[in-house]
Amino acid sequence: MIPNTSGSIPADLDRWLHANDQRGMDDLFAFLRIPSVSAKSDHNADTARAAEWLNASLTRFGFASEILPTPGHPIVLAEWRKAPAGAPTVLIYGHYDVQPSEPNELWTSPAFEPTVRDGKLFARGAVDDKGQLWVHAMALAAHLGARGTLPVNVMVLAEGEEEVGSVNLAHFIERNRARLACDYVVISDSAMFAPGIPSILSSLRGLAYFQIEVQGPSGDLHSGMYGGAVVNPAMALARLLATMHDARGRVAIKGFYDRVRAFPAAVLMGMKKLPHSDARFRKDVGVKALGGEAGKTTLEKLWTRPTCEVNGMLSGYTGEGAKTVLPAKAMAKVSFRLVPDQDPDLVEKLLRAHIKRVAPPGVTVTITAMHGGRPWRADLDGPLFDAARVALAAAFGRDPVIVGEGGSIPVVGDFERILGAPVLLVGFGLPGENAHAPDEWISVDNLRRGMRAMAVLYDALG
Amino acid sequence: MIPNTSGSIPADLDRWLHANDQRGMDDLFAFLRIPSVSAKSDHNADTARAAEWLNASLTRFGFASEILPTPGHPIVLAEWRKAPAGAPTVLIYGHYDVQPSEPNELWTSPAFEPTVRDGKLFARGAVDDKGQLWVHAMALAAHLGARGTLPVNVMVLAEGEEEVGSVNLAHFIERNRARLACDYVVISDSAMFAPGIPSILSSLRGLAYFQIEVQGPSGDLHSGMYGGAVVNPAMALARLLATMHDARGRVAIKGFYDRVRAFPAAVLMGMKKLPHSDARFRKDVGVKALGGEAGKTTLEKLWTRPTCEVNGMLSGYTGEGAKTVLPAKAMAKVSFRLVPDQDPDLVEKLLRAHIKRVAPPGVTVTITAMHGGRPWRADLDGPLFDAARVALAAAFGRDPVIVGEGGSIPVVGDFERILGAPVLLVGFGLPGENAHAPDEWISVDNLRRGMRAMAVLYDALG
Numbered sequence: 001m002i003p004n005t006s007g008s009i010p011a012d013l014d015r016w017l018h019a020n021d022q023r024g025m026d027d028l029f030a031f032l033r034i035p036s037v038s039a040k041s042d043h044n045a046d047t048a049r050a051a052e053w054l055n056a057s058l059t060r061f062g063f064a065s066e067i068l069p070t071p072g073h074p075i076v077l078a079e080w081r082k083a084p085a086g087a088p089t090v091l092i093y094g095h096y097d098v099q100p101s102e103p104n105e106l107w108t109s110p111a112f113e114p115t116v117r118d119g120k121l122f123a124r125g126a127v128d129d130k131g132q133l134w135v136h137a138m139a140l141a142a143h144l145g146a147r148g149t150l151p152v153n154v155m156v157l158a159e160g161e162e163e164v165g166s167v168n169l170a171h172f173i174e175r176n177r178a179r180l181a182c183d184y185v186v187i188s189d190s191a192m193f194a195p196g197i198p199s200i201l202s203s204l205r206g207l208a209y210f211q212i213e214v215q216g217p218s219g220d221l222h223s224g225m226y227g228g229a230v231v232n233p234a235m236a237l238a239r240l241l242a243t244m245h246d247a248r249g250r251v252a253i254k255g256f257y258d259r260v261r262a263f264p265a266a267v268l269m270g271m272k273k274l275p276h277s278d279a280r281f282r283k284d285v286g287v288k289a290l291g292g293e294a295g296k297t298t299l300e301k302l303w304t305r306p307t308c309e310v311n312g313m314l315s316g317y318t319g320e321g322a323k324t325v326l327p328a329k330a331m332a333k334v335s336f337r338l339v340p341d342q343d344p345d346l347v348e349k350l351l352r353a354h355i356k357r358v359a360p361p362g363v364t365v366t367i368t369a370m371h372g373g374r375p376w377r378a379d380l381d382g383p384l385f386d387a388a389r390v391a392l393a394a395a396f397g398r399d400p401v402i403v404g405e406g407g408s409i410p411v412v413g414d415f416e417r418i419l420g421a422p423v424l425l426v427g428f429g430l431p432g433e434n435a436h437a438p439d440e441w442i443s444v445d446n447l448r449r450g451m452r453a454m455a456v457l458y459d460a461l462g
Numbered sequence: 463m464i465p466n467t468s469g470s471i472p473a474d475l476d477r478w479l480h481a482n483d484q485r486g487m488d489d490l491f492a493f494l495r496i497p498s499v500s501a502k503s504d505h506n507a508d509t510a511r512a513a514e515w516l517n518a519s520l521t522r523f524g525f526a527s528e529i530l531p532t533p534g535h536p537i538v539l540a541e542w543r544k545a546p547a548g549a550p551t552v553l554i555y556g557h558y559d560v561q562p563s564e565p566n567e568l569w570t571s572p573a574f575e576p577t578v579r580d581g582k583l584f585a586r587g588a589v590d591d592k593g594q595l596w597v598h599a600m601a602l603a604a605h606l607g608a609r610g611t612l613p614v615n616v617m618v619l620a621e622g623e624e625e626v627g628s629v630n631l632a633h634f635i636e637r638n639r640a641r642l643a644c645d646y647v648v649i650s651d652s653a654m655f656a657p658g659i660p661s662i663l664s665s666l667r668g669l670a671y672f673q674i675e676v677q678g679p680s681g682d683l684h685s686g687m688y689g690g691a692v693v694n695p696a697m698a699l700a701r702l703l704a705t706m707h708d709a710r711g712r713v714a715i716k717g718f719y720d721r722v723r724a725f726p727a728a729v730l731m732g733m734k735k736l737p738h739s740d741a742r743f744r745k746d747v748g749v750k751a752l753g754g755e756a757g758k759t760t761l762e763k764l765w766t767r768p769t770c771e772v773n774g775m776l777s778g779y780t781g782e783g784a785k786t787v788l789p790a791k792a793m794a795k796v797s798f799r800l801v802p803d804q805d806p807d808l809v810e811k812l813l814r815a816h817i818k819r820v821a822p823p824g825v826t827v828t829i830t831a832m833h834g835g836r837p838w839r840a841d842l843d844g845p846l847f848d849a850a851r852v853a854l855a856a857a858f859g860r861d862p863v864i865v866g867e868g869g870s871i872p873v874v875g876d877f878e879r880i881l882g883a884p885v886l887l888v889g890f891g892l893p894g895e896n897a898h899a900p901d902e903w904i905s906v907d908n909l910r911r912g913m914r915a916m917a918v919l920y921d922a923l924g
Contacts, residue, residue, distance in 0.1 A: 217747040217749055222868075239700075302689075309685045314775065316774035322673075323773060362751040
């Protein structure tokens with residue numbers, strides 16, 4: 001069923017999208033059949049093929065598109081710059097690479113054979129991110145197909161390394177800063193809050209990830225012969241980790257919250273109105289009670305508050321049975337999610353000072369910074385977000401909600417910082433979409449409404 | 463070099479031990495090559511092979527030896543009962559199983575390829591306990607080889623489950639109480655205080671070993687998408703472990719010290735006179751500062767005070783690099799060393815009550831009791847200890863000292879309780895022997911002096 005958007009989509013664009021619906025779907029299927037797994041070098045030819053496929057498609061739609069090399073997988077950059085004088089320039093970012101499909105045996109239909117069941121299109125990359133990139137391609141094609149023109153200048157930048165950390169993207173943007181100059185950046189690589197509720201993602205948490213190693217005796221000791229006189233590094237590590245939070249679930253590192261800037265009251269209020277259920281969340285996660293900072297709602301905790309988590313922990317004997325060893329060392333991977341205006345480098349300094357203060361004598365504690373990313377928050381005023389509200393309301397029949405995201409998308413900050421343009425994060429996935437898991441899917445209805453919403457967005461920005 | 467014990471060893475026994483030195487060493491090497499790791503079921507065939515090897519060796523020396531089944535690894539029981547009427551019966555206990563050898567990469571020479579370097583015999587089981595069991599076997603063989611007889615009736619009882627808590631031994635002793643009736647029990651599974659200082663071990667700590675598992679969400683979660691609202695099981699475990707001690711290093715479990723009985727003043731005084739150096743101890747262990755209970759000397763802490771140690775800890779991602787996972791579960795192996803009159807079952811009850819009190823909502827904590835053993839303290843008067851003093855002085859050229867031991871040999875209490883016979887603990891290991899760690903070793907000189915000392919002991923008891 002092609003959605004009835006009740007005349008709120010310009011008739012010519014809606015008609016074109018109707019007429020080209022099957023062909024657009026066939027094209028997306030072809031895109032999804034290419035196993036462009038960027039993490040696996042034995043898929044390098046497939047990844048290159050996906051870039052070529054996308055480049056050819058955008059060229060066919062009327063873009064000047066080319067494949068630009070990087071030290072890793074290439075970047076597809078397609079441009080259309082014939083908008084009326086004074087029209088703004090929009091840069092659309094997406095990625096054509098996908099996560100590995102393993103474990104393949106858990107897929108209902110094969111990962112690289114797109115299949116529609118119950119209104120869901122299943123395939124690796126369906127939602128992350130080929131399907132969402134295709135939403136934009138079709139919206140642009142509708143303008144060029146129906147009208148022969150676009151109301152804005154457009155660049156589509158699609159990278160092939162998002163799933164391996166976008167290792168070459170920031171450098172590429174820096175190097176092509178003049179060419180990539182734009183007024184707005186639009187990214188669709190996220191999900192809506194719930195079915196039928198169009199969503200604008202207005203914040204991302206940052207990350208500061210560390211490995212903490214506690215070295216005690218020079219070798220493992222017998223816990224009977226030495227226990228009681230030698231500081232146990234595993235116990236010392238446990239005691240260090242226990243100092244990370246206070247009794248109310250706040251991070252107890254001095255200065256940690258100094259740079260935390262409160263979220264706007266309107267955003268917090270909006271979150272409280274979202275149809276979230278703690279009971280449902282607990283059931284999904286499989287726990288009887290939730291944790292975290294006292295006095296905050298779950299969505300506040302996930303989207304607006306920084307955290308300290310243990311991601312891994314290893315010491316001594318962990319095999320079957322009992323071994324009476326006093327371990328020589330203990331290790332934990334500890335990461336912090338950050339919110340504006342926390343800074344990963346500053347958090348590292350604070351952590352080092354904290355550990356120095358609480359580490360007991362008798363052990364040596366080493367901290368290694370693994371990687372970090374800055375948190376991000378959109379300024380929700382201005383023409384980009386106004387246009388997005390109009391576009392989403394037209395296609396989905398209701399106003400969008402403002403949501404946050406607990407994870408990190410480091411490139412968002414890169415675009416904003418290097419190009420000086422505001423970034424709109426508008427996603428068409430849904431909860432349970434299995435983005436990095438077997439049976440990844442996107443709603444076919446969301447694909448169609450997304451194309452219409454983005455077609456309206458370009459009109460609204462023009 | 464075969465030690466010169468200056469004529470204080472009966473010439474016939476000394477001559478026999480000289481003549482059979484190389485063969486005895488070859489035999490011990492063969493014994494040590496068998497990886498009889500009782501904790502690992504994939505080594506069951508090896509553990510069985512070690513029992514057969516020992517049974518065959520003791521039979522060859524002139525014992526009536528047999529392999530007696532238990533629900534776990536079997537017991538080797540060798541008997542020689544032809545001593546003159548009225549001669550006492552001595553039961554020698556040891557074990558043929560060994561600790562796991564991991565981490566194998568930290569061994570200088572492979573764990574199960576016995577190698578002599580600088581007068582030290584390196585192998586898993588060299589000192590714990592195959593080497594020390596072999597000291598007795600050779601001392602007995604010397605009597606039977608040189609004289610065709612022994613001055614005492616002898617049983618050698620070797621089990622294959624010492625390293626997994628001697629789970630079937632107490633029941634075996636109970637069931638064979640009549641057959642195992644004896645006047646003295648002799649065990650060599652410990653160390654001398656220092657090179658050249660023969661030692662009688664007069665106290666052992668007990669053990670209560672647990673696996674603590676903390677289950678959080680039903681599966682691993684993304685630490686960005688869920689972190690801050692879901693209780694992190696690794697962090698929860700760290701916080702639980704941190705409640706185990708107070709700020710002065712005492713175990714902070716309610717009631718834990720209630721049954722601790724003070725050591726005799728004479729024994730404490732003797733400890734203070736032993737040539738112990740904290741600086742040396744720190745250097746041996748490889749730490750800059752010691753830990754444990756405030757206000758106690760190191761030897762007091764190790765021998766007379768109970769402890770709580772983490773023996774192993776595992777959660778989440780522990781490989782290379784960073785993975786932003788909020789782990790579904792976390793595990794720690796935690797053990798307590800106990801002193802008279804603490805009781806492992808009571809400690810289990812206290813621990814369960816403590817964990818119940820401190821465990822946070824949002825996770826489920828499971829405690830599994832792995833194994834335990836009662837602490838023990840010898841009565842140092844009587845013929846057994848007099849004979850031991852004579853035997854050790856003869857072989858080592860100086861009077862033995864009275865020492866304690868931080869480790870546990872749970873069966874000591876069982877023997878004393880069930881058979882009603884006093885137990886002599888006389889060990890030939892040395893500090894730094896790495897009993898449960900890579901590069902385990904025993905001094906070759908101690909092996910030879912030990913054989914001579916034990917040969918004299920049987921004479922002195924006869």
